[in-house]
Amino acid sequence: MEGKAVKIPLVDLKAQYAAIKDEIDPALASVIARTAFVAGPFAAKFEEEFAAYLGVKHCIGVGNGTDALVVALRGLGLKEGDEVLVPALTFIATSEAVTMAGGRVVFVDVDPETRLMDPDLAAAAVTEKTRAIIPVHLYGRPAEMDRLCGLGGQHRLWLLEDGAQAQGAIIGGRRAGTCSSAGCFSFYPGKNLGAYGDAGAVATDDDELAERIRMLANHGRLAKYGHLMEGTNSRLDGLQGAVLSVKLRHLDQWNQARRKVAAAYRERLSDLPLKLPQDHPGHVYHVFVVETDRRDELLAHLNENGVGASIHYPDALPRLKAYQHLGHKPGDFPVAEKLAATILSLPIYPELTEEQIDYVAGQVRSFFQGA
C-alpha cells in the first residue's frame, strides 16, 4: 500500500524543465521577440553547435527524426526497390523511413547481448540489391560500427546511423552518428537531447551530401526561389533550436547522470533473476532495459505501485501488421521476438534521485522475492 502514493514516471520532463527554466524561458522569449520561427538564426546556431559537439562539418536541422532518415536516404541517392538492412528490433520510424524514401526494408535479427543488429546476420542478408545498412544505437547503446562498416565497405553499401536514442554516445572515441555517411537524430521531447516539440537533424562530413539534404528538407532549394528539385517541408523551428542550444550545454552531464542511475540499478538488481543490459563505456542509457520471462507480471506490479515502467518494444517489427506483406513467419527473427516478449524498461532520467532508484529497485525486488 505504501507505494500507491509514489509516482515515478518513465521520464520526468517537468523535473528537467524546473532545473533549466532560468535558461529556457529567456531563450524562448528571444525567439518570439525576433519572430524567427522557422529555420532562421536560432536553428542555425543550434546546427553549428551540434556539429561542433559531434565533431562533424555539417548538421542540418529538420522537422523530426523520421524525416532525418528519409532525407538522408534520399540524399544518398536511394532508388526505388533498393534494399536497406534494418534491425528487427527498433522503433518503426527506422524502417518506415526506408519505405518513404522508396527503398525496400530487409529486417535483420539482433544480437541477444547487445540487442542491436547482428553483424553476422547482416552479412547473410546482403543481396545484389542491397544498397544501405541502418544500424540503430538503440537504447543509447552504440552499435557495432566497426564490423558493420567493414561489411559496408566490402559490398560498397552506404551506412546511415539512427542515433535517435543516442545523442552523446561514444564509439571508439567518436560520437555516435559520426561513424558513417550520416547520422540521423530525433529530438523528440523524451530523447536524451529533446526539444519542446518535434525536431531532428542529420550530421555528416560530406559537403555534397549535406547540400542535397538541406535542399531536400527545404523544397529543393538553396535560395528563396529557383527550386532545383522537389523536396519536402521539414525544417527545424527556431523555438526548438533555441531550446536545443540550451539543453546541449547540459547533455554530457545528463548522460553521465544516466550512467550513474544505470550503475545504481545494476548494484541493486544484480542478484535477482533478471537479465540486466550489457554495459558499454559509451552507452548513454536512453532507457534501461531488463529481461525476464515474467515480464507482463513484473510490468503490472510496477505500474500498480506507481513505477512508470514500459516496453521498448512489445513487437519485433517484422511481426507487426504493418509488415504482414513481407510474409515473415513467427520464428524468423527469434532473438527480436523473444526480446519483445521479455524486455521491460525501468525509469531512467538524469534527475532520478537515490530515493527513487531505491524505490524502483525495491519494487522489483519485492516482486521477485514475494515481499
Ligand SMILES: *Cc1c(COP(=O)(O)O)cnc(C)c1O
Ligand atoms: C524516436 C525515434 C525515431 C524517430 O524520431 P521522431 O523524431 O519521433 O520522428 C527514429 N528512430 C528511433 C530508434 C527512435 O527512437
